[in-house]
Amino acid sequence: MRRCGPTQELDETPGPGLRRRGTMTDARGDAPLMETGIDPATLGDDDLFRELASLYRARLATLRHGPDAALSNHFKRTAELETEYITRYPSREVDPDRLTQDF
Incomplete structure (x- = not known):
């Protein structure tokens, strides 16, 4: 996993950290990340x-x-x-x- 901020992580492989069309979510996978x-x-x-x-x-x-x-x-x-x-x-x-x- 790659750190995106103090409390956010992004999976390098598809899974709970990625939404369709590449929209990132927070580490819990429930809040969309903006740029x-x-x-x-x-x-x-x-x-x-x-x-x-x-x-x-x-x-x-x-x-x-x-x-x-x-x-x-x-x-x-x-x-x-x-x-x-x-x-x-x-x-x-x-x-x-x-x-x-x-x-």
Whole structure:
């Protein structure tokens, strides 16, 4: 097996790690993987928040020291996860103390 990420593996031979037409799944075989990870739409809220937190922790190191491909994947994954968050919480609370100007 080949590692696809911290918790994902891909079978090199057809089986539970591969779906028809080559769509990868996570190690359990139940969540489809996107090019940069598990499809955010299939994540529960806790998993989505955990993925976002992990991504933000790795951000500076990826920006400063990662190769171009890693930075590109980071941008894509950030967009995927943040878009899913905004889709789920379009009316999220905005802390007025965080505003820098009146909107």
